[in-house]
Each structure stands twice: as structure tokens, then as C-alpha cells.
Amino acid sequence: MMKKNQYDVIIVGAGPAGVGIGALFMQMGLKNFVILERDSIGSSFKKWPEEMRLLTPSFPGHGFGLLDLNAVMPATSPGYTFQTEHLSGEEYAEYLEAVAIHFKLPIEFGIDVFELEKLDDGFELKTNNGHYNAPYVVWAGGEFQYPDKEAFQGAELCLHNSEVTSWGEVDGDDFVVIGGYESAIDAAIHLIHYGKQVTVLAKGESWSDDNPDPSISLSPFTFDRLEEVMDSEDLILRGKSKVVKVEQIEDGYSIFLESGDVIFSPTRPILAIGFKNSLSLIFEHFYYDENNVIELSEKDESTVSEGLFLVGPQVRHQEVIFCFIYKFRQRFAVVAKEIYEKLGLELNEELFDYYRKSNMLLDDLSCCDNSCQC
Numbered sequence: 001m002m003k004k005n006q007y008d009v010i011i012v013g014a015g016p017a018g019v020g021i022g023a024l025f026m027q028m029g030l031k032n033f034v035i036l037e038r039d040s041i042g043s044s045f046k047k048w049p050e051e052m053r054l055l056t057p058s059f060p061g062h063g064f065g066l067l068d069l070n071a072v073m074p075a076t077s078p079g080y081t082f083q084t085e086h087l088s089g090e091e092y093a094e095y096l097e098a099v100a101i102h103f104k105l106p107i108e109f110g111i112d113v114f115e116l117e118k119l120d121d122g123f124e125l126k127t128n129n130g131h132y133n134a135p136y137v138v139w140a141g142g143e144f145q146y147p148d149k150e151a152f153q154g155a156e157l158c159l160h161n162s163e164v165t166s167w168g169e170v171d172g173d174d175f176v177v178i179g180g181y182e183s184a185i186d187a188a189i190h191l192i193h194y195g196k197q198v199t200v201l202a203k204g205e206s207w208s209d210d211n212p213d214p215s216i217s218l219s220p221f222t223f224d225r226l227e228e229v230m231d232s233e234d235l236i237l238r239g240k241s242k243v244v245k246v247e248q249i250e251d252g253y254s255i256f257l258e259s260g261d262v263i264f265s266p267t268r269p270i271l272a273i274g275f276k277n278s279l280s281l282i283f284e285h286f287y288y289d290e291n292n293v294i295e296l297s298e299k300d301e302s303t304v305s306e307g308l309f310l311v312g313p314q315v316r317h318q319e320v321i322f323c324f325i326y327k328f329r330q331r332f333a334v335v336a337k338e339i340y341e342k343l344g345l346e347l348n349e350e351l352f353d354y355y356r357k358s359n360m361l362l363d364d365l366s367c368c369d370n371s372c373q374c
């Protein structure tokens, strides 16, 4: 008799990664799998500050073989559904819900996965609802719900950008934003629009970086918006300003830079330096090299715990970073195919051809060289 909570495959998380690969499993006819979600579909997007928009534009090009950059399934387009180019977090979560409903995804809500244990015959997931078991686990827990508040001494005193409901609701008129990438610049732009004064302290100078990979430099959407406020007297962009410590003082905060300079902030410094990410929960199941880069097999399987696969923005293959939806969705089919074969099930090759034609199957990583010609 089959044990309670015993599946062939367990997916952790119902964000774009979990919903995308789950929908593919449904199309493939996989019967005995489940998605465990602690909250709701697309919950990270629902937690975005209300002013935030997807940086990647949506456009319904799928009829001509160019899938909407934010779609997680072929023949779908968030841009078409919402008739907008840059969706809000709420809208994108609604798109994911529509996909989940259409494919009748088997999602169990309110299940928080705490721990993963490798057994002889697969994995045991420890949750707030007891144990779940499966020979194959697809980790799709994302990054957003795991803010990094330990990056330097006093980081816990700061307000992490993922804790902000609306930039219009943060108290004060004068802000220091720590971080120089998308989240930090996004925060600065919205605060300026609300009439606040903002100093951005960044390690580098992303605003003058021309790297062709938007995982490294700012997106065109952010450059456009930054240009609008660049000449504002209320905005100071301070590059080469690595923060090493924050201290609370009587009338505000002292922010210590590596250079020895100390910056004063009358309000809680805003921390927009990124995320620890959900892999911190299952750290021991992956190998990280000396540069802290995760090591995955060619099929995005852990090289430490066989049977554990990673989908989502943390997927990396050396220099190739999959941190946008249009990047990591191309690995769903690679992972799903590998698991199907390991389960000894028959593959529907037509479906995979369709995925390839829809730009949803990237199994040749040498194609990703970011060689921008102009």
C-alpha cells in the first residue's frame, strides 16, 4: 500500500518556477506529483511593493514563435492577458493562478517545507504538516522570501526592500538606500517620485555598466526611468561605496563605508542588496565552489544529492546566470525530461519539439554567450 504523502515527484514552491514545471508535468501526463506551497500561488509577487513592475517587457509574440518574456508556458502571454507591458506583482500572480487553474495543478497550500533529508530510496521533506516522501524533488522555493539581513554588522537594523508594501508609506523624507542594482535603483526612483531625498550607496556603479547581460547591468526599463530623475537635486548616486557597518544613534543611523567615510541617515537605511535565497534551507544538498557558485549537473540536478533538481533564478552554469523568467523557464523541459526518463515513463517527443520551437527548451548551454555585437 502506498504511504501517505508519498509521491513520484515533489515540487517545492508555486511561483513561476514551480507553476511552470508543474504545468509541463501535467502536459506530460505525470500522475503522482504534488506542489507544496507555504502561502499562495505567486506569493512572492503579491509581496512586492505596490509600485514595482516587472522589468522585462511583456508582448504577445507567441503566434510568431517569440514567446512573451514573462510567460511560463508556451501559447500564453501575461502582456496579452493584462494589456500591459510591465506587469505589477499582483497582475503577474494572477497570470500564474490562471495557468495553475487551467492545468489543474495539484497544489497543497499552507505547507512550509523546513528540511530535506536524503534517504536510501529518495527524499523525506519535513513540513509543518508532517513528512512527505518522493524519489525526486524539484526545488522551486525562489529567493524573495529569504532576505539577506546578515551581509554586514547592523544589517538587521535596516528596512529590507522586500518588507516594503508601498514606497509611499515609508516614514520620513530623507533616505539612504544600500545596494546598486535593480531593487536599489527601483526603490530610489519611487522615493524620488514621492518627493523624498535619496542617497544610493553602491559597491560598484551599475548605472554606468554596459555589460550586455541584464543579470549584471541595469535593464533598459530601469535606465529609462533613472534618466528621468538623474538630474534631480534630490538624488545622489554614490558608487564605490561599500557599506561595512550600520549603527543606530540617537537621531538616526550611522552608515560606515569601507573607505572610512561615515554617512548619516535620519531614517532606517533601506537594504536592497539581495537575498539569501531559499537554498539556504537545504544548503548541504548542493556543492558550491570557492566563488560560492552552485554546481549543477547538465540537467540541473544536485551533484551532492542525486534526485534533487533546481529550477528558478538560482540556476547557474559557470558564467551563465538564469535569474530572469525568460532564462530559467528554458530549463523546465530539461529537468522534466530527465525525471521522466529516470521514472521509466514514455516521453511525448512532440511535446518537447513544441517546447523547443516555443523557445522553452534550452539544452545546449553553449548558445548563451551574451555576445552583444552593438
Ligand SMILES: Cc1cc2nc3c(=O)[nH]c(=O)nc-3n(C[C@H](O)[C@H](O)[C@H](O)COP(=O)(O)OP(=O)(O)OC[C@H]3O[C@@H](n4cnc5c(N)ncnc54)[C@H](O)[C@@H]3O)c2cc1C
Pocket (backbone or CB within 6 Å): 012, 013, 014, 015, 016, 017, 018, 036, 037, 038, 039, 040, 041, 042, 043, 044, 045, 052, 053, 054, 055, 056, 070, 111, 112, 113, 114, 140, 141, 142, 143, 144, 145, 182, 183, 186, 278, 281, 311, 312, 313, 323, 324, 325, 326
Ligand atoms: C525587485 C525584483 C524585480 C524583478 N523583476 C523581474 C523581471 O522583471 N523579470 C524577471 O524575469 N524576473 C524578475 N525578478 C526575478 C523574479 O521575481 C524571480 O526570478 C522569480 O520570482 C523566481 O521565481 P521562483 O518561482 O523561483 O520564486 P518565487 O517567485 O519566490 O516563488 C517561490 C514560491 O515558493 C514558496 N516557498 C518558498 N519557500 C518555501 C518553503 N520552504 N516551503 C514551501 N513553499 C515555499 C513561496 O511562497 C513562493 O510562492 C525580479 C526580482 C526582484 C526581487
